[in-house]
Amino acid sequence: ARIMLGDNVAAVQQRLVGTFGSIGLTERLTTRLSAAVSVDATRWSEGNTRVRARLTPRLALEGVPIMTIEWPTVYQRYDEPFTLQLFSPERYVETGPAFSVYRRAARRWYLSLYARGGALRESGQDWQPLGMVRGSVGREVRSHWGLRGEGGWSNSNLAGSNGFERTSLGASISIRP
Numbered sequence: 001a002r003i004m005l006g007d008n009v010a011a012v013q014q015r016l017v018g019t020f021g022s023i024g025l026t027e028r029l030t031t032r033l034s035a036a037v038s039v040d041a042t043r044w045s046e047g048n049t050r051v052r053a054r055l056t057p058r059l060a061l062e063g064v065p066i067m068t069i070e071w072p073t074v075y076q077r078y079d080e081p082f083t084l085q086l087f088s089p090e091r092y093v094e095t096g097p098a099f100s101v102y103r104r105a106a107r108r109w110y111l112s113l114y115a116r117g118g119a120l121r122e123s124g125q126d127w128q129p130l131g132m133v134r135g136s137v138g139r140e141v142r143s144h145w146g147l148r149g150e151g152g153w154s155n156s157n158l159a160g161s162n163g164f165e166r167t168s169l170g171a172s173i174s175i176r177p
Contacts, residue, residue, distance in 0.1 A: 010084040016043040034058050044107075046090070048080040065103035072098060072116070073160060087157050089122035094156055096130050108140045120156060131155050134168075145175045 024038030036056045038128040042050050056069040073095040081088040097117010104110045134152030141147060151169045 011086055014046075014084050016025050016045055016082075016086070017086070018044045018050075032062070034060070046082055047080055048082065049136075050076065050088070051079050052076045065101050067102075068100045070098050070100075071095070076158070089124070091123040092121070092157065092159065094118065094120035094130050098117070098132070110138045112138075114152075122157075129155070144177070145173065148172045148174065164167050 003112040020040065020042045022038060022040035023038065026034060026036040030035045034057075036054070036058070038054045039052070041049060041051045053075045054072065056070050056072045058068055061067040061069070074093065076092040077092055078088045078110055081090075094142075098114065098116035100114040101110065102110070102112045113135045114129070114133065116132040119127045120130045121127045132152070134150065134154075136148055136150035138146055138148040149169075149171050153165075153167045155165045
C-alpha cells in the first residue's frame with residue numbers, strides 16, 4: 001500500500017510518501033482472553049525505513065456495558081532519521097494498560113470511552129508518562145443512518161506525525177446500505 005501524511009506541513013511540501021506492508025495475527029486464547037501480534041514496515045520516499053512491532057493481550061468482559069482491558073505495547077525503529085522536521089527517532093517504545101467501555105443507551109444512543117496510561121521512551125531520552133483518552137456519543141436517526149460526535153487527547157507520537165500532544169474533535173454522519 002502507499003501512504004501519504006496529510007497532517008504535517010513539511011511532509012506535504014516534500015511530497016513524502018511511503019510504501020507500506022504489514023502482517024498480523026490475532027489468537028483467541030480463551031473465550032475472554034486474546035492476543036494480537038503484528039509487524040509493519042514502511043519504506044519512505046526519503047530513502048529511510050520504519051519498522052514497528054505491536055503486541056496486545058486483551059481481556060473482553062462481555063455484558064452490559066461491554067468492557068475490555070488490554071496492554072498495548074509498540075516498538076518502533078527507524079534505520080535513518082528524516083531530513084525534514086518529522087518524528088523519527090532510532091528507537092521508540094510505548095507500553096501501558098488500557099480500558100474501554102461501550103454501552104447502548106435508550107435504544108438509539110450509544111456511548112464509548114477509551115482510556116490508557118503507561119510510559120513511552122524514545123532513544124536518548126528518559127521514560128515519559130503516556131496518556132490517552134477518547135470518547136464518542138452516537139445516535140441512530142433511522143435504520144440506515146446515524147450521527148456521531150467524538151473527541152480525544154493523546155501524548156503518544158504514534159497518534160500522529162506532528163508530535164506528542166494531540167487533541168481531536170470530530171463529527172460524522174454514517175449511512176449504511
